[in-house]
Amino acid sequence: MVLEATMICIDNSEWMRNGDYSPSRFQAQADAVNLLCGAKTQSNPENTVGILTMAGKQVRVLTTLTSDLGKILSCMHGLEVGGEMNLSAGIQVAQLALKHRQNKNQQQRIIVFAGSPIKYDKKMLETIGKKLKKNNVSLDIVDFGEEEDGKPEKLEALFAAVNSNDSSHIVHIPPGGTAISDALMNTPVFTGDGEGGSGFAAAAAAAAAGGGDFDFGVDPNLDPELALALRVSMEEERARQEAAAKRAADEAARQGKGEEPPSNSQDTAMVDKDAEATNSAADPMDEVNALLQQAIALSMENAASDPSVRDSEMAEATNDDQDLAMALQMSIQESAKDSSSQSDMSKALEDQSFVSSVLASLPGVDPNDPSVKELLASFQGQASQSESGQKKDEDKPPSDDK
Amino acid sequence: MACLHDHSCEDHDCSSNWSLYKHIDLPKVSALNEAVPGSAKSVFKPWEHRLNSSEEHLESNEGDPELLVYIPFTSDVKIKSIAIIGGTDGTSPSKMRAFINRDGIDFSDAQNMQAVQEWDLVENLNGLLEFQTRYAKFQSVASITLHFPDNFGGDTSQIHYIGFKGEATQLKRDVVATIVYELMPNPSDHKTKAESGGGFSQVE
Numbered sequence A: 001m002v003l004e005a006t007m008i009c010i011d012n013s014e015w016m017r018n019g020d021y022s023p024s025r026f027q028a029q030a031d032a033v034n035l036l037c038g039a040k041t042q043s044n045p046e047n048t049v050g051i052l053t054m055a056g057k058q059v060r061v062l063t064t065l066t067s068d069l070g071k072i073l074s075c076m077h078g079l080e081v082g083g084e085m086n087l088s089a090g091i092q093v094a095q096l097a098l099k100h101r102q103n104k105n106q107q108q109r110i111i112v113f114a115g116s117p118i119k120y121d122k123k124m125l126e127t128i129g130k131k132l133k134k135n136n137v138s139l140d141i142v143d144f145g146e147e148e149d150g151k152p153e154k155l156e157a158l159f160a161a162v163n164s165n166d167s168s169h170i171v172h173i174p175p176g177g178t179a180i181s182d183a184l185m186n187t188p189v190f191t192g193d194g195e196g197g198s199g200f201a202a203a204a205a206a207a208a209a210g211g212g213d214f215d216f217g218v219d220p221n222l223d224p225e226l227a228l229a230l231r232v233s234m235e236e237e238r239a240r241q242e243a244a245a246k247r248a249a250d251e252a253a254r255q256g257k258g259e260e261p262p263s264n265s266q267d268t269a270m271v272d273k274d275a276e277a278t279n280s281a282a283d284p285m286d287e288v289n290a291l292l293q294q295a296i297a298l299s300m301e302n303a304a305s306d307p308s309v310r311d312s313e314m315a316e317a318t319n320d321d322q323d324l325a326m327a328l329q330m331s332i333q334e335s336a337k338d339s340s341s342q343s344d345m346s347k348a349l350e351d352q353s354f355v356s357s358v359l360a361s362l363p364g365v366d367p368n369d370p371s372v373k374e375l376l377a378s379f380q381g382q383a384s385q386s387e388s389g390q391k392k393d394e395d396k397p398p399s400d401d402k
Numbered sequence B: 001m002a003c004l005h006d007h008s009c010e011d012h013d014c015s016s017n018w019s020l021y022k023h024i025d026l027p028k029v030s031a032l033n034e035a036v037p038g039s040a041k042s043v044f045k046p047w048e049h050r051l052n053s054s055e056e057h058l059e060s061n062e063g064d065p066e067l068l069v070y071i072p073f074t075s076d077v078k079i080k081s082i083a084i085i086g087g088t089d090g091t092s093p094s095k096m097r098a099f100i101n102r103d104g105i106d107f108s109d110a111q112n113m114q115a116v117q118e119w120d121l122v123e124n125l126n127g128l129l130e131f132q133t134r135y136a137k138f139q140s141v142a143s144i145t146l147h148f149p150d151n152f153g154g155d156t157s158q159i160h161y162i163g164f165k166g167e168a169t170q171l172k173r174d175v176v177a178t179i180v181y182e183l184m185p186n187p188s189d190h191k192t193k194a195e196s197g198g199g200f201s202q203v204e
Helices: A025-043 A069-075 A087-099 A122-134 A151-162 A180-185 A199-210 A224-257 A260-277 A282-300 A307-320 A322-333 A343-350 A352-361 A370-382 A388-395 B014-023 B039-043 B107-112
Strands: A004-010 A048-053 A060-066 A107-114 A137-143 A169-172 B030-032 B067-086 B095-100 B117-120 B130-132 B141-148 B158-168
Touching: A004 A025, A004 A060, A004 A087, A025 A048, A025 A069, A025 A107, A025 A180, A048 A069, A048 A087, A060 A069, A060 A087, A087 A107, A087 A122, A087 A137, A122 A137, A122 A151, A137 A151, A151 A169, A224 A282, B014 B067, B014 B158, B030 B039, B039 B158, B067 B095
Parallel strands: A004 A048, A004 A107, A107 A137, A137 A169
Antiparallel strands: A048 A060, B030 B067, B067 B130, B067 B141, B067 B158, B095 B117, B095 B141
């Protein structure tokens, strides 16, 4: 939160037409300047910023030191590119503008964007630097654009002459890749001498860099509840999809066994759903994979099914037990002859008592409900292999009541 | 003009005369062209400690003997004379120019402006030399800026002690610094006695 008056010296020489920074050097520079002005004015409300251009017929001050961000941004429009940059005159005019700042308590700072070749020699740059240091003016140098021989060394010499107590900085930005504003975001030019920086600068840097680092694009530090909620819902979705996949695999695999396997598979699916709800997903995973393979193979050779017979039996149950009925209907519609399901599992599920106990544990399903019983009976009755199912079938004639 | 004490200082205490250092607003003291930022504060100390060269002193940057020191006071003072102790080997300043009640002076301003008073200094290593002011011009001084443009040939300029002799008034020259002007009245700021529950207007 240092109280500062900053003059920004923009390079609008011919060399700024080049496109090695996208969209053009001048545009990249303008973006960086806009961000910089915002950061400076945000970090301390009494900070002032002014802008001048160095190239062209003469050095032109676009705005004098002001804390009005709108005025600063608006003066960046309609700038023309042309001429040669005059670095020493630019810095001198900036120094003069800073000298006449209204609030003498502000620290003086000049930020120079040096994109074109430097025609001065080292000695002259060093005297410029010394003069700035003598008057307690800090200088930030942004070296980008033209990379001629000796330019970095010259700028480093200028930086060494002006630097007192680490209040000045120099940044070299090579062309291609990052934009100038992104490259500057993490440097002390933006964050201001490492005192923690402004909230603006920090937030902008975090948004740019942090988007790809976190799983859901949300920083757990910034918003832990949101991050947690996203993660939990992702896991629930994954579990649900596994259950659905397993169900589909089971049904496809067991169609050859008539209706019993579908009911069993339905039970299986429900059991699995319970199991997964109580957090055990390891074993079914392998089964799901195997079943999926089979399901895919089977569905390739599926003939058209004969749903009509099934449907009539299903009709009564449908009204009462929608979920159960719908799932069963879906499973029936895939007709298949062969079955190569796991016989041991199906045997276990043939046991009526087991099935009814499983059903009892399911919420919303009452095993004594006649329609449920009828459903079970009808499936088991159509199974040709099961013995116990047929016996029960005789005991429980299908009834029409709901 | 310089004047010498005509008595030895062991007899009586000269330090009470040089008491203006207590009225210097030390946190706001600043200097331009100092080699170590913040070292300007170290030259203001009690008279007895003026020869303590173990502590820091004010030194200018390499190859540049100019120094500019800005000294604000906590209240208005009248300055009778100034004492300067410089460094050895030609690093003592040779000229001093003073500006009164102006802040934010930098080197170009100092070189162009007419100083209130200028002195030619001599090398003064024990601080017994004092330089008198034209007292009439130094009657209500809120801040003084001392400009040392040159030295006796050394590479840098060093100053070990600056002392002021004079009187302090309790007045402050500045206008009131912080006032909040109300553009529109804010009722919550103006609670009446009845609202705040005091007074005799309560009816049980």
